[in-house]
Structure formats: C-alpha cells, structure tokens
Amino acid sequence: MTDERLLAWALRLHPAPYRRQHGPELAEAARASMADRPRAGVLAEAAHLAAHGLRLRLGLGADRPTGRAAAGAAPLVLTVALAGGTGLLLRQRWDLGHQLLPPDGPLLTGGDRLVGAGLALTALALLALLLGRVTATRLLATAAAGAAAAATVLSAHSWVGAGASHLLGTLGGPLAVCLFLWLAPLSLTERPDRRTAALSVAGGLGVAAVVGAVPGLLDTLVLDAAMLLAAGLGLRRTGRPALVGLLALLPLLPRALGPVTLFASYAQHSLLAGALAAAVAAVLLRLPARTPTAPAAPAVPTADED
Known part of the structure; x- marks a missing residue:
C-alpha cells in the first residue's frame, strides 16, 4: 500500500x-x-x-472527560497487566515444577519464554509511558501483544480443546491493553507523584500475589469488582473513579471471562451474584446523602419578655 x-x-x-x-x-x-x-x-x-x-x-479525545480518565488510568492498566501476567507465569512455573496441577498453555511448548518476553516488553512500555514516550509505549505494547499471539500459536494443542477460554486467557489481555493504549490520549498522562507510585507498586505486588496464589478465585473477584464499578458509573461523584477502576481491570477481564465460556453453571451463579451486589450498590449510591442539621440557636429574650 x-x-x-x-x-x-x-x-x-x-x-x-x-x-x-x-x-x-x-x-x-x-x-x-x-x-x-x-x-x-x-x-x-x-x-x-x-x-x-x-x-x-469513541469520545476519547483529549477534551473529553472519558479521554482524560483513560489517560490517567494508562499507568494502572500497564501495572495490572504486568503484575497479573507475572503472577500467572510464576504460578504456572510452580505447577510445572511440582506437578501439583497440569500446567496450561505456553509452558508445555517453550512458549513461556515468549510470555516472559511479553512481560518484559510490558514493563518497558510502562517505563516509556512514565517518561512521556507515547510512540514507544504504543509500539512496545504492540510487540507484547505479538509475543502473546506467538505463544498462543505455539500452544495450539492446548487451546484447540479449550477454545475461546484459552484464547481469552492468553491473548485477550495483551490485545486489550494494546488496543487501549492506541486509543487513549497518552499525551495527557502525567508522571505519578511518590505517593501514587508507591500505591501503584503495592497494588501491582498484591495483584501478582493473588494471581499466583489463587488464580481461580481472582477470576470471580475481577468479574464482581467490574460489576460493582459499573454500578458507580452513573453518578457524578463516583463516575470518574469507577471508570478508572474498570479500565485498570482491563488486562484481567478477558481471562476472568474464560470460565464463563466453558461452564454455564459457573457463569450463571457468578454473574447473578455479582449483578445482585452491583444492583444493591447502585441503589445505595443513589440514596441522597444526609446532611447533619445545625442545632437550633438559643432564643434571645426580647424586651417584652423581660
């Protein structure tokens, strides 16, 4: 062309x-x-x-609130992608070494090296973003998605049976992150202050620890958290934080949706419970806030009363 x-x-x-x-x-x-x-x-x-x-x-321009929210969430998206992928890789390494559970996907074919390369590229993309290198951030995220695609192809024998579940788990997250970074106005992303950076690192370590320890539980938590955050989108006081939270979950959502494609009962009960909690949260958020009434001032006696 x-x-x-x-x-x-x-x-x-x-x-x-x-x-x-x-x-x-x-x-x-x-x-x-x-x-x-x-x-x-x-x-x-x-x-x-x-x-x-x-x-x-899509309404993600730099002059739109959604665009500014996406720009602010970009470092969180990359942090969660890096933490979640690292925790999952460590968990698979542990399972493969101890034969406690059958390892899934790329580790059976040597694709774990590609997965590790994708995580390294994601870390470089996060560094480039914090340094204000927008083009480098997007190209590195694209390369990370390419590494995930190659790892998925190498593990074709394991996802032929699992189908959409495995594809969502191994490829969905990197592709979603790549697409998000191309669409978000990254020129608006600011360097985090020390407090924000410390919270991001702590949150990333927490995500990695939870993914590595109880990956199945995390899938349920991610879906429930996403529905609870969606309940807060409609209010002015909670809309922006809820949108940032939903975007931060973007790297984990495809993998969390994997079991839904395999187990109808799992989907039915999990989604029903999350939707119920989200509905209750939406009702509570929309209740008018009670403002404390000031105590009545003591009456001042008039001349007639004296």
Whole structure:
C-alpha cells in the first residue's frame, strides 16, 4: 500500500465533520512527518493518525472527560497487566515444577519464554509511558501483544480443546491493553507523584500475589469488582473513579471471562451474584446523602419578655 493510500485510509477513520474541517491540515502534517522515514516509521505515523480518528469517534479525545480518565488510568492498566501476567507465569512455573496441577498453555511448548518476553516488553512500555514516550509505549505494547499471539500459536494443542477460554486467557489481555493504549490520549498522562507510585507498586505486588496464589478465585473477584464499578458509573461523584477502576481491570477481564465460556453453571451463579451486589450498590449510591442539621440557636429574650 502506497503512502498516499495509507494516509487516505487513516483520514477516513475520522468523523466526517472533523475531516471536512481539519482534513487538509492533518494530511499535510502527516506527509511532512512521513517524508524520508523508513517504512516502519511511515506505518507508525499512519497508525497514530488512524488511532486519532477512532479516538474522536469513541469520545476519547483529549477534551473529553472519558479521554482524560483513560489517560490517567494508562499507568494502572500497564501495572495490572504486568503484575497479573507475572503472577500467572510464576504460578504456572510452580505447577510445572511440582506437578501439583497440569500446567496450561505456553509452558508445555517453550512458549513461556515468549510470555516472559511479553512481560518484559510490558514493563518497558510502562517505563516509556512514565517518561512521556507515547510512540514507544504504543509500539512496545504492540510487540507484547505479538509475543502473546506467538505463544498462543505455539500452544495450539492446548487451546484447540479449550477454545475461546484459552484464547481469552492468553491473548485477550495483551490485545486489550494494546488496543487501549492506541486509543487513549497518552499525551495527557502525567508522571505519578511518590505517593501514587508507591500505591501503584503495592497494588501491582498484591495483584501478582493473588494471581499466583489463587488464580481461580481472582477470576470471580475481577468479574464482581467490574460489576460493582459499573454500578458507580452513573453518578457524578463516583463516575470518574469507577471508570478508572474498570479500565485498570482491563488486562484481567478477558481471562476472568474464560470460565464463563466453558461452564454455564459457573457463569450463571457468578454473574447473578455479582449483578445482585452491583444492583444493591447502585441503589445505595443513589440514596441522597444526609446532611447533619445545625442545632437550633438559643432564643434571645426580647424586651417584652423581660
């Protein structure tokens, strides 16, 4: 595909009114950026332009609250992806070494090295994001998704029987993270302060520990937490934190949905319990807050009363 066709394809993804107003300026800037660049650079520039159009269509622009929330959640998304993947890999290594449980997927075929490479790329993507390197962040996340895809192909004998469950577990998370990072306005992501960084590290270690210790329990917790957070999206005072929390769970949601595709009873009971808890939370959140009434001031006697 020629550069002009790539440019036209990327511009076509923008909303029509925006394209009519700003299309010539975008095209001129993209041509200047693509000039004298290697093919990989041209493809990256076209991908950035296409992602910008999709961002506008989805309401994730830098001027929208959802876009700003996505930018703020990006470090959390990468932290949870790194922590969850590390915990799962350590758990599988333990199972393989001690033969307590049958290891699943990539570890049977040497794909664990690809999984480890994907985790290293995710860590580099997080570092690049915190340093403000938006292009590097997206390309590293894309490479991590490619490593997950290769690991999935190498473990084809294990996912042929499991089907969608295994594909969601091994490939869904990295692909979701990659897509999210291309769509989020990462130029708005700020470097965390010391307190936020410490909380992120502690949360990541907690996720890794829980995934490594009780992976089955985490699947249920993730689905329940997602439904509880969804209940808070409709309120002004809880909408932004709930959206950030949902986005942070994005790397774990595909794996948590895996058992739902295999076990109907599991899905029925788990989702019903989570939906009930979410409904109760939604009702409680919508109750008007009680404001304490000030005590009545003592009456001041008038001259007639004296």
